[in-house]
Amino acid sequence: MSLSVKDRGAWVATYRYIHVTLMEMLARWVPTTPEMEVKLVFGSHIWYLAQHADALGKRTHELRLALQHSIPPVKEYLGFLDELGRVTETPKRIAGMYDVMLPALGVRLRSYLERTDQLMDAPTVRIVERILDEDQRMIREGRGLREELPAVGSVDGTWVRRLAATESTVSDPVAPVAAVASAVREAS
Amino acid sequence: MSAPPAYETFTVGGLALRRDPAREPCYRVARGHADVYLEAPSALHEEAARASIHRNVNNELLSLEVAAQTLVDFPDTPWELRLELARQCWDETRHVRLLFARLLAMGGKKGEFPIINHEWNVTCALDSMAARLAVQNRTFEGGSLDLLKQVIDFWAQRGDHETAEVMEVILADEINHVRFGNVWLRRLIKDDPRNLLRVANAMGFLRQIGKVLETKPGELVIDGQDLAGMHPQIAGQSTERAEAGFTVTEVAEILRKEEALRDRGEVEHRA
Numbered sequence: 001m002s003l004s005v006k007d008r009g010a011w012v013a014t015y016r017y018i019h020v021t022l023m024e025m026l027a028r029w030v031p032t033t034p035e036m037e038v039k040l041v042f043g044s045h046i047w048y049l050a051q052h053a054d055a056l057g058k059r060t061h062e063l064r065l066a067l068q069h070s071i072p073p074v075k076e077y078l079g080f081l082d083e084l085g086r087v088t089e090t091p092k093r094i095a096g097m098y099d100v101m102l103p104a105l106g107v108r109l110r111s112y113l114e115r116t117d118q119l120m121d122a123p124t125v126r127i128v129e130r131i132l133d134e135d136q137r138m139i140r141e142g143r144g145l146r147e148e149l150p151a152v153g154s155v156d157g158t159w160v161r162r163l164a165a166t167e168s169t170v171s172d173p174v175a176p177v178a179a180v181a182s183a184v185r186e187a188s
Numbered sequence: 189m190s191a192p193p194a195y196e197t198f199t200v201g202g203l204a205l206r207r208d209p210a211r212e213p214c215y216r217v218a219r220g221h222a223d224v225y226l227e228a229p230s231a232l233h234e235e236a237a238r239a240s241i242h243r244n245v246n247n248e249l250l251s252l253e254v255a256a257q258t259l260v261d262f263p264d265t266p267w268e269l270r271l272e273l274a275r276q277c278w279d280e281t282r283h284v285r286l287l288f289a290r291l292l293a294m295g296g297k298k299g300e301f302p303i304i305n306h307e308w309n310v311t312c313a314l315d316s317m318a319a320r321l322a323v324q325n326r327t328f329e330g331g332s333l334d335l336l337k338q339v340i341d342f343w344a345q346r347g348d349h350e351t352a353e354v355m356e357v358i359l360a361d362e363i364n365h366v367r368f369g370n371v372w373l374r375r376l377i378k379d380d381p382r383n384l385l386r387v388a389n390a391m392g393f394l395r396q397i398g399k400v401l402e403t404k405p406g407e408l409v410i411d412g413q414d415l416a417g418m419h420p421q422i423a424g425q426s427t428e429r430a431e432a433g434f435t436v437t438e439v440a441e442i443l444r445k446e447e448a449l450r451d452r453g454e455v456e457h458r459a
Contacts, residue, residue, distance in 0.1 A: 026256075030256035030257075031210060031253040031308075036284070039252065040252075043252045046259070050270070050271055050274030054267070054271055
């Protein structure tokens with residue numbers, strides 16, 4: 001069954017929430033990461049993620065939600081984001097963001113492109129395509145840090161696999177529409 | 189946001205400042221200007237040039253960190269302002285890259301000179317968005333508009349046109365950062381007049397910390413001149429200030445203060 005306008009709005013608002021969270025995560029990591037080169041990559045990616053959140057936030061309004069509306073993802077996904085945000089070591093921050101988070105996000109975004117109607121939902125499709133393109137650049141730049149600074153390349157593979165497994169246990173970060181409506185009612 | 193928790197602050201002269209941002213072990217963090225400036229820069233021409241760029245690299249890094257931390261500390265800020273701060277983060281990373289490339293080209297390296305983190309220590313101790321914009325964007329970066337104009341001329345006169353060009357690029361970006369600071373500061377005060385009081389308190393805090401950290405007599409002597417109580421001779425740049433959203437009255441006030449300092453002979457004449 002095709003996605004409804006309400007479904008699309010919920011999806012866009014949820015992914016806006018995720019992008020704002022990632023922007024804030026990198027912002028928190030910038031002053032607390034010692035290596036200058038890493039600060040610079042995190043710092044520039046704050047702007048990419050902010051632009052992605054902004055584009056999604058404009059789209060929420062077109063989908064009959066408030067401008068720049070965000071909906072929190074399901075609590076398991078929030079738990080994953082929280083776990084990633086609490087990482088303190090630089091190699092883990094790099095691996096967590098560029099080997100786990102952004103590639104997994106790409107998988108989820110591509111899955112949405114396969115599910116949504118390319119014509120009816122064309123404005124969202126364009127936004128997501130642009131995000132995917134820029135995510136590739138972010139991944140490239142993030143992983144490039146390991147060549148620039150070999151010391152930040154060494155990370156516990158078990159930890160990376162466990163983090164990826166935590167992410168993948170969430171089948172869909174978007175909360176069911178009924179749950180969202182209830183949360184909105186409670187908030188208002 | 190309320191004031192930063194105690195574990196994130198340290199005290200200088202009874203004033204709580206934000207703890208330093210993370211740095212690599214190669215850096216030595218200084219608290220006073222006397223620890224940062226070279227004893228006789230005119231005698232160590234190349235080293236002084238590297239020291240200057242090294243200082244600029246750290247200052248731009250601090251601007252990145254302040255903008256990033258402000259995004260974190262004030263999550264309920266209007267989205268349009270958060271977007272401006274996010275853009276500023278990107279701009280500051282570009283500035284660091286440009287300046288660091290110049291430092292390397294001059295034979296310099298990270299940690300070659302001590303660094304000083306006052307902009308971060310002071311700005312990130314402030315507990316309101318209005319205060320942060322007033323101190324970081326309007327005062328520190330606003331001041332850099334005046335300074336950068338002279339810095340561009342300095343590097344061009346040395347024949348280092350690449351560094352002069354980098355400074356020109358930075359100046360153009362800084363005008364935007366000061367402008368959005370001015371625009372949003374006015375908007376925040378209009379929406380909530382209590383912000384005016386917050387700004388006044390922040391400027392008072394800035395003056396207090398300036399007194400505590402100012403160079404004491406005999407502490408910083410360069411080329412035989414005691415710099416205690418001296419202020420760098422920086423001409424107020426009315427064009428750049430106007431582009432950055434300062435009003436005609438505000439620019440006139442800046443020029444008047446500068447004139448008063450000059451009349452009292454409290455300016456330092458440095459090439």
